[in-house]
Amino acid sequence: MEALQQFLAVYGxxxxxxxxxxxxxxxxxxxxxxxxxxxGSAAFAGIGGYTAGVLTMKxxxxxxxxxxxxxxxxxxxxxxxxxxxxRLKGVFLAIATLAFGEVVRIAVLNIDITGGAxxxxxIPNITTTWGIYLSLxxxxxxxxxxxxxxxxxxxxxxREDETAASAMGINTTYYKTLSFVLxxxxxxxxxxxxxxxxxxxxxxxxxFTVAVDLLIYNIVGGIxxxxxxVLxxxxLTSLPEILRAIGITAGPIRMAVNGLILLLVILFLPNxxxxxxxxxxxxxxxxxxxxxxxxx
Amino acid sequence: MFLQVKDVCRTFGGVRALDGVSLTxxxxxxxxxxxxxxxxxxxxxxxxxxxxxxxxxxxLFDDRPVQELPAHKLxxxxxxxxxxxxxxxxxxTCLENVLAGQHLVAARPYFPRFFCLPSSRRSERENHRQALxxxxxxxxxxxxxxxxxxxxxGERRRLEIARALASRPRLLLLDEPVAGMxxxxxxxxxxxxxxxxxxxxxxxxxxxxxxxxMGLCSKITVLxxxxxxxxxxxxxxSGHPEVIAAYLGAGENHA
Numbered sequence: 240m241e242a243l244q245q246f247l248a249v250y251g252x253x254x255x256x257x258x259x260x261x262x263x264x265x266x267x268x269x270x271x272x273x274x275x276x277x278x279g280s281a282a283f284a285g286i287g288g289y290t291a292g293v294l295t296m297k298x299x300x301x302x303x304x305x306x307x308x309x310x311x312x313x314x315x316x317x318x319x320x321x322x323x324x325x326r327l328k329g330v331f332l333a334i335a336t337l338a339f340g341e342v343v344r345i346a347v348l349n350i351d352i353t354g355g356a357x358x359x360x361x362i363p364n365i366t367t368t369w370g371i372y373l374s375l376x377x378x379x380x381x382x383x384x385x386x387x388x389x390x391x392x393x394x395x396x397x398r399e400d401e402t403a404a405s406a407m408g409i410n411t412t413y414y415k416t417l418s419f420v421l422x423x424x425x426x427x428x429x430x431x432x433x434x435x436x437x438x439x440x441x442x443x444x445x446x447f448t449v450a451v452d453l454l455i456y457n458i459v460g461g462i463x464x465x466x467x468x469v470l471x472x473x474x475l476t477s478l479p480e481i482l483r484a485i486g487i488t489a490g491p492i493r494m495a496v497n498g499l500i501l502l503l504v505i506l507f508l509p510n511x512x513x514x515x516x517x518x519x520x521x522x523x524x525x526x527x528x529x530x531x532x533x534x535x
Numbered sequence: 536m537f538l539q540v541k542d543v544c545r546t547f548g549g550v551r552a553l554d555g556v557s558l559t560x561x562x563x564x565x566x567x568x569x570x571x572x573x574x575x576x577x578x579x580x581x582x583x584x585x586x587x588x589x590x591x592x593x594x595l596f597d598d599r600p601v602q603e604l605p606a607h608k609l610x611x612x613x614x615x616x617x618x619x620x621x622x623x624x625x626x627x628t629c630l631e632n633v634l635a636g637q638h639l640v641a642a643r644p645y646f647p648r649f650f651c652l653p654s655s656r657r658s659e660r661e662n663h664r665q666a667l668x669x670x671x672x673x674x675x676x677x678x679x680x681x682x683x684x685x686x687x688x689g690e691r692r693r694l695e696i697a698r699a700l701a702s703r704p705r706l707l708l709l710d711e712p713v714a715g716m717x718x719x720x721x722x723x724x725x726x727x728x729x730x731x732x733x734x735x736x737x738x739x740x741x742x743x744x745x746x747x748x749m750g751l752c753s754k755i756t757v758l759x760x761x762x763x764x765x766x767x768x769x770x771x772x773s774g775h776p777e778v779i780a781a782y783l784g785a786g787e788n789h790a
Contacts, residue, residue, distance in 0.1 A: 384648050407615065
């Protein structure tokens with residue numbers, strides 16, 4: 240028992256962060272699942288976090304309604320941004336969402352109610368570890384169940400080939416926007432959880448590097464199945480601790496190791512770490528492919 | 536009238552890919568669309584399926600003007616298509632490609648799935664059964680669990696037809712369904728199109744394989760430089776001097 244308490248005292252915040260980062264990675268996954276490359280998730284988390292924080296701290300709104308309000312506002316902003324921006328494709332979309340993220344960061348820096356560069360200080364510490372993991376469980380289950388539902392098929396079809404998807408009756412604009420808004424809602428909610436974890440949030444915590452980190456979690460974990468982003472988030476978030484355990488002090492080397500992992504995954508496991516678990520299925524498919532006779 | 540194209544133009548910059556095309560497709564017929572390269576055949580299919588709207592002109596489907604509608608609305612009205620440069624979903628298996636193609640006819644609501652209701656499992660089984668039926672129609676039932684990437688060229692073309700059939704369309708647009716296929720594959724697709732037409736489906740197809748077109752189509756429209764040259768039955772078309780000129784390359788300066 241004492242050992243467990245000690246473990247929690249040392250690693251408690253890491254455990255919380257694993258959950259938060261997994262949730263944020265899942266929020267981006269929702270958008271990536273429909274083939275839309277977004278760098279806006281961190282900004283949506285910021286919108287949710289600041290909204291929920293201001294509501295509980297300055298207006299005395301209860302915790303759960305404040306989280307819901309943060310999620311809804313992030314979703315609304317996602318809708319307003321998504322409709323014009325989703326006309327762009329690939330890297331252009333990424334740049335537009337990146338610009339949106341910077342707009343949000345700079346807005347937060349300059350608005351009085353958010354506390355500017357010093358951050359929003361004194362947010363009540365309400366979020367618990369089990370609250371985070373309950374949210375993760377629900378979000379993970381809900382996202383896992385998307386597969387094979389109407390929405391899931393649409394997302395997958397659009398990701399694979401947007402033109403073909405529209406020709407078979409999928410309203411691609413609607414479903415792309417939906418994927419963007421759903422991602423924004425989950426990011427906004429998670430931002431609210433995060434805001435009530437540490438007494439303080441600052442604009443930097445929702446900046447560009449976080450947006451890129453979230454993308455890396457997805458790439459490293461893999462976006463073919465819902466648990467890929469969680470796997471990536473858990474691995475890369477706990478990496479500094481793992482490095483410390485084997486005697487390498489975190490710091491600059493952490494970025495190098497992150498980069499190395501990313502490189503190795505892209506080179507050898509283009510579908511992410513989850514493809515390790517799917518290897519057997521994949522090999523089976525390959526042998527059958529070899530056995531397939533050529534069309535006579 | 537089932538499908539009526541009236542004086543449709545489509546320009547790309549200064550190029551007039553379609554320059555006043557008119558044609559009528561009768562319900563239940565297999566209608567061929569032929570013409571030399573660059574005549575505007577694929578552009579016409581793109582206009583009819585809503586991938587690229589016309590610059591001017593009118594398209595009537597079931598007597599309703601549809602030229603302004605986006606692709607997904609036209610698909611919902613019963614127009615399905617395949618692509619010249621095969622657009623399958625490469626990360627999916629063959630069966631999954633067809634299941635995805637059921638978008639318009641399969642409900643698949645989210646919440647019954649979320650709560651694991653038996654109704655969702657039942658409807659999923661039914662969707663699977665129908666998808667396998669579509670695969671069987673094109674002779675790919677044995678390939679159901681293969682990755683779409685693993686198929687041979689001809690099989691890919693047939694899988695794309697199966698995916699289009701999954702939405703139970705009324706008008707099927709096929710863009711070169713037997714291009715690059717060997718004799719046996721051509722026959723297979725020919726039999727398939729014939730059986731579809733017997734069931735009342737209307738097919739508009741582009742093809743360069745003349746024996747395929749002449750043997751299958753009850754009516755043929757010839758396009759040249761974005762204009763309709765002639766519409767008629769195979770005998771009329773194959774004997775028409777302008778068609779022969781267009782195919783053998785006798786340009787305006789010779790004619």
